[in-house]
Amino acid sequence: ETGVTQTPRHLVMGMTNKKSLKCEQHLGHNAMYWYKQSAKKPLELMFVYNFKEQTENNSVPSRFSPECPNSSHLFLHLHTLQPEDSALYLCASGHNEQFFGPGTRLTVL
Amino acid sequence: RKEVEQDPGPFNVPEGATVAFNCTYSNSASQSFFWYRQDCRKEPKLLMSVYSSGNEDGRFTAQLNRASQYISLLIRDSKLSDSATYLCVVSDDAGNMLTFGGGTRLMVKP
Numbered sequence: 001e002t003g004v005t006q007t008p009r010h011l012v013m014g015m016t017n018k019k020s021l022k023c024e025q026h027l028g029h030n031a032m033y034w035y036k037q038s039a040k041k042p043l044e045l046m047f048v049y050n051f052k053e054q055t056e057n058n059s060v061p062s063r064f065s066p067e068c069p070n071s072s073h074l075f076l077h078l079h080t081l082q083p084e085d086s087a088l089y090l091c092a093s094g095h096n097e098q099f100f101g102p103g104t105r106l107t108v109l
Numbered sequence: 110r111k112e113v114e115q116d117p118g119p120f121n122v123p124e125g126a127t128v129a130f131n132c133t134y135s136n137s138a139s140q141s142f143f144w145y146r147q148d149c150r151k152e153p154k155l156l157m158s159v160y161s162s163g164n165e166d167g168r169f170t171a172q173l174n175r176a177s178q179y180i181s182l183l184i185r186d187s188k189l190s191d192s193a194t195y196l197c198v199v200s201d202d203a204g205n206m207l208t209f210g211g212g213t214r215l216m217v218k219p
């Protein structure tokens with residue numbers, strides 16, 4: 001149904017682990033985004049990529065490192081996360097009207 | 110002050126009822142406005158864009174008041190399947206920076 005896919009759907013990691021989240025969009029959009037959704041808080045924009053270039057970093061800690069190798073793929077590399085980083089991480093693509101992937105539910109132990 | 114403010118609810122209404130949600134935004138330079146719907150443990154999905162002249166899509170009517178920085182969503186003849194969280198969203202002039210409200214939860218009861 002959705003043109004935006006994300007893997008993995010669920011991830012449990014320790015604070016010393018390194019993992020990566022992957023997003024792929026099949027909609028031909030040139031802009032892609034990472035959002036964080038924590039319980040009882042509004043969706044927070046983390047990063048914006050336009051034509052593979054990062055155009056926005058919304059004061060995100062360096063333990064989150066995005067990568068955009070092409071307009072269809074977006075990664076979020078994670079290392080030395082904290083338990084408070086546990087959340088739903090959503091990828092989106094589009095301009096104005098954005099289309100979201102199903103998200104990765106991350107738990108940091 | 111929150112950039113996009115919504116009453117979190119929940120709004121508990123019977124089937125067939127009419128329900129209205131309101132939203133206020135703080136950035137007067139905001140250019141585009143949307144309502145998204147998010148079901149429990151699912152991703153947000155665009156419900157409708159909001160235009161200055163007001164717009165309607167079936168049972169859903171959205172209105173924008175730029176002077177008051179206020180957006181509304183009216184749902185007529187509520188269905189059980191309308192139960193969800195409704196997110197008010199505003200965009201900057203570049204169209205990339207979406208700011209989300211905290212959402213209003215609607216529960217439609219039989």
